[in-house]
Amino acid sequence: MTARILVVDDVETNLRLLEARLTAEYFDVITAQDGATALELCARAQCDIVLLDVVMPGLDGFEVCRRLKADPKTHHIPVIIITALDHPSDRVRGLEAGADDFLTKPVADVALLARVRSLARLKMLGDELRLRAQTTRDIGMSDALADAIADTGDGGRVLLVDDRESSYERIRAALSGCQTVEVETEPHEALFRAAEEDFDVLVVSLSLEGFDALRLCAQIRSLERTRTLPVVLVADPDDNVRVIRGLDVGVNDYLMRPIDPNELIARVRTQVRRRRYTERLRNNFQISMELAVTDDLTGLHNRRYMEMHLQALFDQAAARGRTLSALVVDIDFFKGVNDRYGHDAGDEVLREFSRRLKASVRGIDLAVRLGGEEFVVIMPETDAAVARLVAERIRAKVAAKPFSLGLGRGAIDVTVSVGVATYLSGGDDGAALLKRADVALYRAKSDGRNRVVADAA
Incomplete structure (x- = not known):
């Protein structure tokens, strides 16, 4: 897996060092020495991940990160802040600015590359959904990108997997002001809960007694139901090797003990936002x-x-x-409804007819609005006699009760004509079947409408 990495640092030596590290791992690397150039490159979709220094002339790294995350065009780009600033408040400030991670110099090559690969995977998985969301926004659907920018990351549901009471009580106390935290001390039960319930983030202690926490993380990633659930590890300072392994199996983030409560809050908020963003993209994709x-x-x-x-x-x-079998159904004299009562009344008639049509056919039948006032029903495993009975049921249900025109305009009688055709065997195909049903429909109309005519072939 490769990606294009933008390295932003005003110190030439730092730029070249990071460039050499990443290039050796077959990443495509571009560089910038100030924040304004970085913003311009990102706006042109020039990169997949940004490695960002904090102390720079002009725009500092925190401000660059804030601007990237506030712009719908660049919000999705993962940002890793890499800086010599090592105070806990600096990490929190970077995370609150929207950074996906905050690493303190000097950064070990293994840790840096594992983090870059992890975020590159997430970016690649989200790109197609993001493009789908862009399409739905352009046709007037809710803007998942704008929603994500406005999301504070609060109010999420967190499942905390930890079997040490002193540990999980501290974590729960830190998060309880902004998230709903549920504790699970049994790892096996945690897997079932994560799969069956609707959590936004899974926080897992790496020091579970008698159980490999990374196996739980791998199982979470292997299940379809939990594949995209963000996972945050809580590790001890001597667990670096296992943390790196966790990133390889799909862990999203991690914290080292002793935990700074503000950093914990900030990292969990980041994961809640990311989860909601992904769900919005997925929902918009489904809608589209x-x-x-x-x-x-x-x-x-x-x-x-x-x-x-x-x-x-x-x-x-x-x-x-x-x-x-296929039915072609046409609303009789529908043009007169539009001409006399208006197109909004005509729309009411179409909606009510569709409700009656759906109530008259089976779930396996394919009910289609072909266009205007013409409809088609395709009925698998239905012979000619049954198809004609269904067509007659539709005709009778339409004629039985007047159609409301809405807005207090009263109601009118509506009728339909139906053509029926059935495939038996021989050189037939779908288009020919519909053509024969359509010919039968025109015979129904020419014979006086409000009737069912079956194809004679």
């Missing part, structure tokens, strides 16, 4: 997928979805020697 195949007025599937699935249903029926 649904929008692509759903008619927004009626909630039925659209023509695109039908075209994607019709031939597959047809091939399945042919392979199994089963029947497949």
Whole structure:
């Protein structure tokens, strides 16, 4: 795995040292010696991770980090602050500025590279979802990026896995002001809880008695349900090797004892924000997928979805020697509804018709708004006689009760005409089946409407 790393430091020697370390590990490295240049490179999508010094002329590293995280174009770029500042308050200040990690010089090569690789993996996994979120924002959906920027990271649900009472009580006390913390002392039970309940962060003590905490972390990463759940390790000072191993198996962050409460709060907030950001991206991706195949007025599937699935249903029926039927349904005289009562009244009629249509077919049937007032129902494993019964049920349900026009405009009688066609065997395909149902529909209309006509073929 490789990535493009931006190293920002005003000291030439530091730049070249980090560049040599990272290049030797096959990372693509670019450099900047001031904050303004770094912001410009990031805005042009020139990098995957930023390694950022704090003490620089002009914009210091904290301000550069704040600006990166406040801009929707660069918010997603992981930032590691690397500095000689080693006071706990400096770490907290960096994390509160939005940094994904804060490392103190001199940084061991193994620790630096493990952190860079871990963040590069997270960045790569999130890029596609981020692009999907950008698409949904452009068509008016909620802006997951803006939501992430505004998120404080408070109010998350944290599962703390620790079997030492003195340890978990200190951690719970530190986090209880901003997060909801639940303690689990049994690692095996923690795995089940993480998979079955909705947590935002998992905090794991590396010094669990009689159990390898890294095995729990690996199991968390192996389950589909918990694969993206952020994991934070709490380790002792002599556990550096195991911490690095933890980063390799997918741990997101870590703290060393003795724990500074403010740093703990800041790191957990960072993970809560990241979890929510990922969930927003995933939800927007799901919404965008649904929008692509759903008619927004009626909630039925659209023509695109039908075209994607019709031939597959047809091939399945042919392979199994089963029947497949199609209905083409058209609302009679619908143009007159729009002309007389307006398009908003027409929309009410379409929505109510769609509700009655869905109530008349099975869950396995494919109900589609083809366009305008024309609809299609594809019914797997349905012969001609049953298809005609279903078509008649739809026609009767529509005609049985007047349709409300909304806004106190009263109600009107509505009828539909239905064409029915069934695949039996031979040289048929999905398009031909629909064509025969459509021809039957036109016969229903020419015969006086409000009726069902089956294809004679």
